[in-house]
Every structure is written in structure tokens, then in C-alpha cells.
Amino acid sequence: MASDFQVMSMTKFDVNGEQFGSRSSAISLEAKSLYTWSTGRHCVLARLLDISVNDLNKIRQKAGGLIIMLPKDVSALNDEVKEHVLMLEQQMLTQSIPVPVYFAPFNPKLEEILKDVTHTAIDNNIENKTAFGQMLLLVSANGYHVTVDGQNSAANKNSKIPIIQGEFVPNQFVSKHIDNTGDGNSLPLILITASLKTFGIINDYPLNADSAVTMALIEVFSKLHSMISTSPKYRLGFLLTDSGLLLNFQGSKKWLEIDENVILQNVEFVLCLDTITQSLAYNQPNVLYMHVSKPPKEKTSISHFFKILKSVSARHGGNLTVEGVHKKINLADSKLSWEHERFSMKRYPAFTLSSVKNPGSPLRTTMFKDDESQIMTQLITSAKIIAESLACYMYKLEPLSDVFDGHAAINEDNILPYLGLRSILQNNDIKDGFEKYLKNVKIIYDKPDANQDDIPAKPPETSV
Numbered sequence: 001m002a003s004d005f006q007v008m009s010m011t012k013f014d015v016n017g018e019q020f021g022s023r024s025s026a027i028s029l030e031a032k033s034l035y036t037w038s039t040g041r042h043c044v045l046a047r048l049l050d051i052s053v054n055d056l057n058k059i060r061q062k063a064g065g066l067i068i069m070l071p072k073d074v075s076a077l078n079d080e081v082k083e084h085v086l087m088l089e090q091q092m093l094t095q096s097i098p099v100p101v102y103f104a105p106f107n108p109k110l111e112e113i114l115k116d117v118t119h120t121a122i123d124n125n126i127e128n129k130t131a132f133g134q135m136l137l138l139v140s141a142n143g144y145h146v147t148v149d150g151q152n153s154a155a156n157k158n159s160k161i162p163i164i165q166g167e168f169v170p171n172q173f174v175s176k177h178i179d180n181t182g183d184g185n186s187l188p189l190i191l192i193t194a195s196l197k198t199f200g201i202i203n204d205y206p207l208n209a210d211s212a213v214t215m216a217l218i219e220v221f222s223k224l225h226s227m228i229s230t231s232p233k234y235r236l237g238f239l240l241t242d243s244g245l246l247l248n249f250q251g252s253k254k255w256l257e258i259d260e261n262v263i264l265q266n267v268e269f270v271l272c273l274d275t276i277t278q279s280l281a282y283n284q285p286n287v288l289y290m291h292v293s294k295p296p297k298e299k300t301s302i303s304h305f306f307k308i309l310k311s312v313s314a315r316h317g318g319n320l321t322v323e324g325v326h327k328k329i330n331l332a333d334s335k336l337s338w339e340h341e342r343f344s345m346k347r348y349p350a351f352t353l354s355s356v357k358n359p360g361s362p363l364r365t366t367m368f369k370d371d372e373s374q375i376m377t378q379l380i381t382s383a384k385i386i387a388e389s390l391a392c393y394m395y396k397l398e399p400l401s402d403v404f405d406g407h408a409a410i411n412e413d414n415i416l417p418y419l420g421l422r423s424i425l426q427n428n429d430i431k432d433g434f435e436k437y438l439k440n441v442k443i444i445y446d447k448p449d450a451n452q453d454d455i456p457a458k459p460p461e462t463s464v
Contacts (some may be wrong), residue, residue: 053087070084092201098460100148102148110264158234161243164441173428180306189265192237192239194214194274195244200246213383214240240424254444271305274364275356288317292326294331
């Protein structure tokens with residue numbers, strides 16, 4: 001009797017002409033375990049926790065397909081196992097896999113099948129030590145056959161990456177006090193950017209913390225810009241794109257290439273958010289890192305903001321500390337490490353704030369997450385530190401000030417509505433938020449570099 005399970009196809013995408021992910025879809029093969037498969041006529045059934053990087057490399061070269069059952073609760077795993085899961089996930093994302101790969105949520109019935117296949121394999125392996133026994137093992141069928149009704153799909157040549165921009169424009173009284181035009185364009189600009197992670201190892205992403213914090217900053221700063229007495233002598237701009245690390249920050253690249261980009265006049269600095277909090281904690285230090293392409297000189301805008309950030313963090317961050325990390329841009333590498341590098345190459349002062357120190361950290365692309373209440377607590381703290389630091393910088397306040405307190409305090413209501421969004425265009429929530437609070441809102445589209453994360457909207461079904 002056949003058993004049906006819903007599975008999620010591994011994502012596939014191209015960057016700079018290089019292919020990543022799984023390129024095939026359909027499977028109709030005999031099911032085998034990690035211990036018994038041997039040819040391209042076998043589909044390997046395995047738990048994610050049982051697969052090693054070495055197993056993955058062998059399967060991608062010789063097996064006919066791979067179906068991986070995900071853990072029931074990744075957050076309950078110990079740190080060592082979490083690290084293994086993250087490294088394996090990253091390994092899958094950084095190479096092309098020619099065989100079909102699917103992920104199945106934990107299912108008790110599928111777990112029984114896996115136990116049966118694995119148990120049979122182990123028993124046979126113990127009992128059959130001779131060459132004759134091993135030959136028998138290869139032909140001893142256990143009756144399991146895997147069928148996946150997925151269809152191979154060509155790259156979506158019409159897919160586009162949305163990019164949305166907007167800014168707070170100081171009221172006319174402040175603008176005219178600074179210049180004669182009254183349009184505010186001569187005021188120094190602080191630009192805040194983030195990317196929505198629209199996919200990971202599958203065509204899904206559990207949360208978008210960076211964009212949620214960005215939207216929270218827009219909402220709380222709107223309260224200051226609404227009053228003449230608290231309208232700063234700065235323009236505060238925001239930029240969100242649907243292309244982050246995996247797509248090499250293609251959206252920022254396109255936006256910087258726009259000739260008539262008036263918003264980029266008189267740039268004070270560009271603040272990029274990237275993995276502002278860790279979705280899956282595993283023995284990592286509680287540090288907020290400021291990543292720069294070259295050490296900021298004394299008395300520069302970035303140096304001044306860094307000092308403010310450290311002071312504010314000491315006051316509001318609990319045990320959170322702030323550290324600076326310097327990494328030169330590798331022009332020989334086709335893929336960038338951080339989004340601020342896009343701006344630094346155009347000679348704009350820019351930096352990235354992140355909870356991870358190493359740009360190669362698998363935490364930047366993982367689809368796994370801890371309990372959202374824990375993540376929310378971290379996000380509120382991070383958003384508070386960034387908002388207070390920006391306010392101290394723009395209003396020339398002491399870091400001991402509490403600007404975002406009382407009715408202006410950052411809370412869960414500012415962040416939660418945007419945490420689960422998977423695209424700028426989903427339900428128009430981000431667009432509506434931009435248009436509610438910001439001026440000069442504009443959405444442009446960029447055609448990605450052969451992006452092919454076109455997983456079917458309805459997950460295919462597997463029969464075993």
C-alpha cells in the first residue's frame with residue numbers, strides 16, 4: 001500500500017552564470033538507505049541528522065535521488081548537532097547537485113519507513129560479512145519504491161527583483177533654515193538598507209529579521225519627523241531589496257547604477273543590516289559586529305557612529321557588546337561578502353551591522369530557527385540600540401539619552417507584522433508601510449542573473 005508525503009524541492013538558482021542547487025525533479029526509483037544504496041537506480045532515504053558532507057558528495061555523484069527528512073525540532077538539538085546541520089545546509093547551497101533532492105517535514109509514518117529501511121540494512125550488514133553475503137544484500141528488496149511527480153523546469157526568464165526606496169524629508173521650516181531651496185536635498189543623507197531573504201535551501205524562508213527591524217525603524221522615526229521641534233537636520237533614507245547574499249546583492253547593484261538617483265547626494269554614511277540576530281543560536285558570542293572595508297579614520301562619520309553605538313549598547317544591550325571588523329574587498333572574487341561592499345566600491349562611506357563575525361557563517365542563509373519569542377526579544381534589543389544610536393548621531397545627543405521611550409518605545413508590534421514576509425510585494429505590506437511614513441517612495445525592478453528559484457507553488461507529493 002502506497003504512502004503519500006508532501007516534500008519540498010531543493011532550490012535552484014544561478015549567479016554570475018554559475019549554477020547552484022538541484023537541477024532535476026522527477027524520481028521513480030527503488031528506495032535505499034545511506035547504508036545500502038550503490039547505483040543511480042537508487043533513491044536514498046535519510047534523516048538530515050544522519051547525513052555527513054562526505055555522504056552528500058557521494059550521493060550527488062552517483063545516486064539517482066535523495067529525500068531528506070527534517071528534524072522534528074531543530075531548536076531542541078545540542079550545539080554540536082546544530083553546527084553539523086548548519087554546515088551541511090551550507091554545503092548544499094554552495095554547489096550544483098545534478099540529482100533530484102527533496103526535503104520532507106518530520107512525519108511519524110516516514111520515520112517508520114526510514115527505520116525499516118535502515119534496520120534492514122544494519123541487520124544485513126551484520127549478518128553478511130562474506131562477498132556472497134554482500135551480493136545478496138544488493139538484490140534483497142524490501143518493497144519500497146519512491147515516486148515524485150515533480151517536473152523539470154526551465155529558468156524563469158521573466159522573473160524580476162523588486163527594489164523599494166523612500167526617505168524622511170525634513171519639514172520645510174528645517175529645510176529652509178539649512179538651505180534656500182527648501183527641498184532638503186542638500187542635507188546629509190543617512191541610508192539604511194536591508195535585503196529580504198526570499199529563499200534558502202528550499203523556496204521558503206522562516207523569518208526576515210533585517211527587513212522587520214528596518215520597518216520598525218521607519219515607524220518609530222516617523223514620530224520624530226512629524227514634529228518641527230524633533231525633525232533632524234538629516235535626510236534618513238531606506239532601501240529594501242529581494243536579493244541578498246545568495247544573489248550577490250544584485251538589487252543594490254542595480255539601484256546604484258541608476259543615473260538619476262538624486263537620493264545619493266551628500267551621503268553621510270550607509271548602514272546595512274545583515275543577520276541582525278541569529279535565527280538559530282548555537283554557542284555564539286552575544287556581539288553586534290560593525291563590518292567595514294577599511295578601518296574608519298578618526299573624526300569620520302563612521303568612526304563617530306561606532307563610538308556612539310558602543311556607548312548605547314553598554315546602556316541598553318544587557319550583555320551585548322559591539323566590535324569592529326575590518327575586511328578588504330576582494331575584487332578578484334565574483335561574489336561579495338557584505339552588502340556595504342557594493343556602496344564602498346562606489347566610494348560611499350558604508351558598513352554592515354551583523355550578529356555574525358565571519359562572512360561565511362551558515363547562520364546568514366539557514367532556514368532553521370529557534371523559538372520566535374526568543375528571537376523577538378533579541379530583535380527588540382537590536383532595534384532599540386540602532387534607533388537610539390541614530391538619534392544620538394542625528395540630534396547630537398549624549399548616549400545616555402532615552403529618545404525611544406514611552407509612546408515612542410520599540411516593541412513587538414513594530415516588528416512582528418513584517419517578520420514573516422517573504423517578499424517586498426507580499427500583500428503590499430512593505431509598500432504600504434513605506435508610503436504611509438516616507439516620501440519619494442519608488443519601486444524599481446531588476447532582472448536577476450539567471451535566478452532560478454522557481455519551485456512549484458504546490459509542493460510535489462512523494463509516494464513510497
